[in-house]
Amino acid sequence: MIGHYPYRAPYGYVNIRDENKKPTLKIDPDKEPIVKFIFDNFLHGMPIKEVGKAARKMGFNKSGNSAIRRILTCPAYAGLVKVQPYKGKKERLVEAVHPAIIPSYLYYEAQKRLKDNGPRTVLTKEMPLRGLLRCECGKPFSGGKSKGRNQYYWYYRCVGHEGHNYSAIKIHKKFDLLLQEMSLSDKRLNYIRESFEKKFEKRMEEKQSNLIRIKKQLSRVEKKMESLEEKFITNQITERVYKRWNSKLEPEQLTHLQQLSKWSESDQEYYNRFQSQLPRLGDIRHIYHAASLTEKRELVKLWFKQTLTWVGSYFETIYIMPVFTVNVMKLKGKDILNINNNMQYIQKSDVSTAYGSRTRPSSVKGRCLKPIDQRGRFV
Secondary structure, eight states, X not given: OTTOOOSOOOTTEEEEXXXXXXXXXXXOTTTHHHHHHHHHHHHTTOOHHHHHHHHHHHTOOOOSTTHHHHHHTOGGGGTEEEEOOBTTBOOEEEEOSSOOSSOHHHHHHHHHHHHHTOOOOOOOTTOTTTTTSBOTTSOBOEEEEEEOSSSEEEEEEOTTSTTOEEEHHHHHHHHHHHHHHHSOOHHHHHHHHHHHHHHHHHHHXXXXXXXXXXXXXXXXXXXXXXXXHHHHHTTSSOHHHHHHHHHHHHHHHHHHHHHHHHHHSOOHHHHHXXXXXXXXXXXXXXXXXXXXXXXXXXXXXXXXXXXXXXOSSSEXXXXXXXXXXXXXXXXXXXXXXXXXXXXXXXXXXXXXXXXXXXXXXXXXXXXXXXXEOTTSOBO
């Protein structure tokens, strides 16, 4: 039973039996994104309490102060299962039969963070970019406030450079300008809409073609099953022959039924959502300011993949979300954003990609000597 999961399914999975009737797990597609969200945000410095608040808004229904910690400490999400001590062997983790929701290196990184109990990014509405925006040296900005003549003023600062303090007001104004320039024009939005509608129409044609093909295949299999059953009832074949052929036809029938169900799903909701949300890309500054603090940070990660850097008076990045690349050229010479095509060195465990956070081991404490390219990938 090594590798199988005989316990109650953790959040994000459901208990099933495999083809050998042994217990295992299947991913719950509705809860899988929430589990990934919890690991990703914890590893990017969000306090566990804030992770819990944000996850519950997404539908996380586990209560209690330790609910998030139980998610973070469960090896099942990494495709691992715990084997109890036996005959002198110590308790250990082994590769499980069930599919993983996160890569194993993220699980181990989370355990290290929990054990170290190191400093966490304190989230405040006054400094939404703290821990996301980087200094030229590659380290994430910390920050704080200082007392002026009549009020407190907020500053971003680099922990690696004494005296490198930057006005939060100045950075936020420049960031607003950046978002304004990144927003898509009506012409660009129309082009995207037309391209989408052409692809959607092509998908509908493909969908109808697949439905016709699958229905024919299903009909052939069901006719064979009916014929087989008729022959068994009329004693033309033995029970042994019937069972042998039926065991071959039933999986084939199930496969066709699953494919039929998949291709029969309506895409209208997806189409309507796209059409209603696309115009919002014409003013992403409004999207950003209408978002909660947690949502703002998620948007920055989505748009720049944790590579946004402040270079004294402007921003620099090696990645920008592809839909906005059309505006990169017009940003040149405006002292707003520079796309750096050269390789950059980043701190360990700090890059979030479309496939989750990426990390590589380092021989230098606190630093990663692996460079990343323009798409945020290690090379």
